Amino acid sequence: MDLSKLDMPAPLLALCQYVETKLKPSNETIRIHMPEEMFGTDHDTWLLSEDILQFASMVEIGSTVIAVYMRYLFDYFKMANMVNLVGLVDPGQVSSQSGTLSHRSKHLSERLKNADGDQFYLVPYNPGGHWVLIIVRPAKETIYYMDSLPNRSVDEDM
Numbered sequence: 218m219d220l221s222k223l224d225m226p227a228p229l230l231a232l233c234q235y236v237e238t239k240l241k242p243s244n245e246t247i248r249i250h251m252p253e254e255m256f257g258t259d260h261d262t263w264l265l266s267e268d269i270l271q272f273a274s275m276v277e278i279g280s281t282v283i284a285v286y287m288r289y290l291f292d293y294f295k296m297a298n299m300v301n302l303v304g305l306v307d308p309g310q311v312s313s314q315s316g317t318l319s320h321r322s323k324h325l326s327e328r329l330k331n332a333d334g335d336q337f338y339l340v341p342y343n344p345g346g347h348w349v350l351i352i353v354r355p356a357k358e359t360i361y362y363m364d365s366l367p368n369r370s371v372d373e374d375m
Contacts, residue, residue: 280309344372
């Protein structure tokens with residue numbers, strides 16, 4: 218990737234240069250821990266150099282980048298004492314590229330069944346080629362489907 222052709226803030230350019238010179242040649246990854254209270258299971262995810270470069274160059278990003286950002290949100294919610302208000306659903310478990318419809322439905326159902334009171338869940342979802350955000354309020358039986366692209370129909374599977 219030719220970083221000189223990208224118009225980006227200096228800190229982001231520095232990150233890309235680091236990835237190009239240190240991570241990419243050695244095939245290193247960045248391990249990020251996802252605690253159980255975040256997505257319902259305790260696990261690690263690995264950020265690849267390609268993930269960072271895709272993000273920086275404004276091309277479609279994968280579920281790993283979304284999950285890493287959600288980790289940041291989770292830490293913020295924890296600090297703000299909001300973890301009991303906002304639940305998160307792992308985008309890698311529910312998007313259209315993630316296994317069968319049955320598997321995705323079961324995962325989402327399991328994640329939502331323990332919701333309490335006014336809690337709502339953020340569910341990033343990729344029906345294919347574009348990310349949308351779904352906000353689910355189980356107690357109110359309400360779903361909000363947020364799509365930044367106009368005039369798109371709601372994905373039937375979701």
